[in-house]
Amino acid sequence: MTADKPLRADAQRKREALLATAREVFDTGGFFDLRFDDFARLAGVGTGTLYRHFPTREALAEAVYHGEVATLCDRARRLQATLPAAEALATFLRGMVDHIAAHEGLARTLATLWADRSSALAEGSRALEQAVTDLVAAAVQAGAVRDDVDAGAVMMALHGIGAAHDRPGWRAEADDVITLVLDGLRRPL
Amino acid sequence: MTADKPLRADAQRKREALLATAREVFDTGGFFDLRFDDFARLAGVGTGTLYRHFPTREALAEAVYHGEVATLCDRARRLQATLPAAEALATFLRGMVDHIAAHEGLARTLATLWADRSSALAEGSRALEQAVTDLVAAAVQAGAVRDDVDAGAVMMALHGIGAAHDRPGWRAEADDVITLVLDGLRRPL
DNA sequence: CAAAATATGGAGATCATCTCCATTTGTCAA
DNA sequence: TTGACAAATGGAGATGATCTCCATATTTTG
Numbered sequence: 001m002t003a004d005k006p007l008r009a010d011a012q013r014k015r016e017a018l019l020a021t022a023r024e025v026f027d028t029g030g031f032f033d034l035r036f037d038d039f040a041r042l043a044g045v046g047t048g049t050l051y052r053h054f055p056t057r058e059a060l061a062e063a064v065y066h067g068e069v070a071t072l073c074d075r076a077r078r079l080q081a082t083l084p085a086a087e088a089l090a091t092f093l094r095g096m097v098d099h100i101a102a103h104e105g106l107a108r109t110l111a112t113l114w115a116d117r118s119s120a121l122a123e124g125s126r127a128l129e130q131a132v133t134d135l136v137a138a139a140v141q142a143g144a145v146r147d148d149v150d151a152g153a154v155m156m157a158l159h160g161i162g163a164a165h166d167r168p169g170w171r172a173e174a175d176d177v178i179t180l181v182l183d184g185l186r187r188p189l
Numbered sequence: 190m191t192a193d194k195p196l197r198a199d200a201q202r203k204r205e206a207l208l209a210t211a212r213e214v215f216d217t218g219g220f221f222d223l224r225f226d227d228f229a230r231l232a233g234v235g236t237g238t239l240y241r242h243f244p245t246r247e248a249l250a251e252a253v254y255h256g257e258v259a260t261l262c263d264r265a266r267r268l269q270a271t272l273p274a275a276e277a278l279a280t281f282l283r284g285m286v287d288h289i290a291a292h293e294g295l296a297r298t299l300a301t302l303w304a305d306r307s308s309a310l311a312e313g314s315r316a317l318e319q320a321v322t323d324l325v326a327a328a329v330q331a332g333a334v335r336d337d338v339d340a341g342a343v344m345m346a347l348h349g350i351g352a353a354h355d356r357p358g359w360r361a362e363a364d365d366v367i368t369l370v371l372d373g374l375r376r377p378l
Numbered sequence: 379c380a381a382a383a384t385a386t387g388g389a390g391a392t393c394a395t396c397t398c399c400a401t402t403t404g405t406c407a408a
Numbered sequence: 409t410t411g412a413c414a415a416a417t418g419g420a421g422a423t424g425a426t427c428t429c430c431a432t433a434t435t436t437t438g
Contacts, residue, residue: 008435009383035425046387051427111352152358153365160349163300169341176342180373188372197404197415225395235418240396379438386433393426402417408409 017043019063026064028057029104030089032057032112051140061109062124067105076131086144089135090182095156097174100162107165129155136185145185157181198356204242206232215253216294221246221301233247251313257295258317261288265320275333278324279371282343289351296354318344325374334374337349346370 001145007015021043025031034139036057054060075095079088104153132151161174196204201219210232214220225246229239242247264284268277321340328334350363 011385014391022304030194037426040387047389047426048387048428048430049385052385055427057426075341136332149365149368150358150362152356152362153369155344156349156353156356156362156366157369158349159210159352160345161348163348163352167341167345169339173339173341173345179338180342182371182373182418183377184369184371199403203417226394226396229418236396237398237418238416239418241416244396246395355409382435382437384433384435389429391426391428392434393411393424394426395423398420400418402415404415405413407412 001022011053014043014045014049014100017045017059018050018053022060022064025105026061027105030106031061031105031109065106065109065124068103069119069124072096073127073131076135080135080138083144084144085135085138089139089145089185092132092135093158093178093182094175096158096173097161097178100174101171102160103166104118110159111163111165120129134160143187146187149185154181154185194314200242202263203238207234207239207242207249211249211253214294215250215298216292218293218297220250220294220298222345241353243372254295254298254313257292261285262316262320265324269324269378270326272332273333274324274327278328278334278374281321281324282367282371283364285347286350286360286367289354289358289363296351299348300352300354321347327376332376335376338374343370343374 018039021039022031025034025039025042037047037050039060040047043050054063076088076092079092079095082088083091129152132154136145136151136154140147157177161177164170164173167173207228210228211220214223214228214231226236228249229236232239244253254320265277265281268281268284270279272280307347318341321343325334325340329336346366350366353359353362356362
């Protein structure tokens, strides 16, 4: 699948230009409101070129999203290496809320892409999911967290948080969701 | 806003035909994959008529959604009247998962509409949110549930469940989310 | 440096959405 | 009942976004 084909020099350049532009728009949250052809114009590229590099809007979103996910996964790994398992998990989840709060675009895009069952996104999210799964597994191992609920449930909760990003009291509610999840995860008895 | 305007007989009929067709498609989950104009053809109605009755796809979705929400709210009220507060809340939430599992279309539509921040949907969801808020408030009143988290957090979790409806292990994970929320809600100490 | 391979851009085809209005259908007063 | 007025209809075509195609330009290779 990842059969890296040698990319011509100009192609590389255009691709990067496209990505740079997309990243900008992505972060403002206007990603899905912008005519797709305009990405091309904005990036100083022809429409044909845009479509060759990214056949669909989702493909482009996915590419941008990848970077975001990488950042988050790094964070997860770093926390897992430096903190006790339970604390790492808690810190990571709290940090996710901060991150989403700071990146409107990420939240919106996540919500939209998930809603459309974009398989590309599902693919891109796998890394993030793995990171969460690892954090939870470590906490279970450490005996700090119950072992009878799937890490997928935590992902679902995170989705809920991302998907509801435009609710009036979002921040407080998001924090509350994390609180519920963390308290719910604590080994009962 | 609800200035009931007397609707002509044929208008009434067409509107009902449109709604019936939409309801059908809605429940199959194909609501957003179908050309909007085709609702008209399917319902035996001209495009113009469709657009006069429901100016946008979302307006139509909202109308169908209304019925779904009403059902759920009824359930909530009935439970609240017959069970202890904590049990009513738990039963309702568990039931939501059943309901979503049984109505693929509802889940998909919900997710899509929320992702698009459809204000119409936000409006339609208010009733559901009120029902959840009431259930939580009653449980708090009864001392069975902590009072430092907003009912909105529960809504968020429900969204997460609905939005992730196509995950492979959906059912189990959804149940786990509810478990986490319920355990998390239990008054600590 | 010439030929082959690769990539470009943007004009226009395609397709879903939505508008407009000449015609039909229903309502109501006489 | 009927005539006249209002309300509603349907579908042809305007609109506007998405995507394809290919003649031209750029890069790489021998």
